[in-house]
Amino acid sequence: QQPVQSPQAVILREGEDAVINCSSSKALYSVHWYRQKHGEAPVFLMILLKGGEQKGHEKISASFNEKKQQSSLYLTASQLSYSGTYFCGTEITGAGSYQLTFGKGTKLSVIP
Amino acid sequence: DSGVTQTPKHLITATGQRVTLRCSPRSGDLSVYWYQQSLDQGLQFLIHYYNGEERAKGNILERFSAQQFPDLHSELNLSSLELGDSALYFCASSVGGTPYGYTFGSGTRLTVV
Numbered sequence: 001q002q003p004v005q006s007p008q009a010v011i012l013r014e015g016e017d018a019v020i021n022c023s024s025s026k027a028l029y030s031v032h033w034y035r036q037k038h039g040e041a042p043v044f045l046m047i048l049l050k051g052g053e054q055k056g057h058e059k060i061s062a063s064f065n066e067k068k069q070q071s072s073l074y075l076t077a078s079q080l081s082y083s084g085t086y087f088c089g090t091e092i093t094g095a096g097s098y099q100l101t102f103g104k105g106t107k108l109s110v111i112p
Numbered sequence: 113d114s115g116v117t118q119t120p121k122h123l124i125t126a127t128g129q130r131v132t133l134r135c136s137p138r139s140g141d142l143s144v145y146w147y148q149q150s151l152d153q154g155l156q157f158l159i160h161y162y163n164g165e166e167r168a169k170g171n172i173l174e175r176f177s178a179q180q181f182p183d184l185h186s187e188l189n190l191s192s193l194e195l196g197d198s199a200l201y202f203c204a205s206s207v208g209g210t211p212y213g214y215t216f217g218s219g220t221r222l223t224v225v
Contacts, residue, residue, distance in 0.1 A: 032213055044213035087155060099168045102155040
């Protein structure tokens with residue numbers, strides 16, 4: 001039931017764009033995105049709900065394709081501060097407990 | 113400071129021992145989730161409590177148990193510790209229910225020697 005994230009790692013130069021994908025084999029009710037910097041706690045970025053629209057957060061946005069049970073996180077004009085590991089967390093439709101199952105993460109490194 | 117407090121930050125203990133990890137959720141949050149993070153497995157869901165009641169269990173070992181008290185703080189008890197239990201243990205809290213995100217504590221790094 002663990003969602004699959006791709007790529008596992010990506011290296012960008014400042015100003016470049018990146019897309020991180022998250023896919024599930026289960027019908028999803030919501031998808032969360034979190035960023036974790038080394039040695040720190042994961043930090044909530046955004047949530048996408050079934051039937052909802054694409055969300056945005058400054059230069060970071062995400063989409064949710066309900067038919068394919070896939071979500072994508074878009075990072076545009078990357079900054080050094082974007083470096084970290086990005087996790088998607090999925091909430092399965094009907095699970096009722098609001099628990100999230102996280103992917104293994106995508107390590108993003110932004111270099112000057 | 114995220115508002116979620118976890119203690120202790122670091123714990124080193126021997127195999128076979130028992131430890132208790134503590135979590136105080138953010139003010140107003142009724143849900144507490146426990147996750148185990150290891151290098152190769154990412155964030156693994158252990159257990160969820162909502163307002164004192166257990167709501168869901170993940171792949172939590174029988175040697176592990178948890179509870180949420182009336183003041184909403186939660187404790188995760190790990191017993192008969194093994195080397196493989198070494199990991200970072202995170203507690204997260206939320207208001208409860210979609211569409212609220214989780215707020216994570218800074219974690220407890222457990223090392224079993």
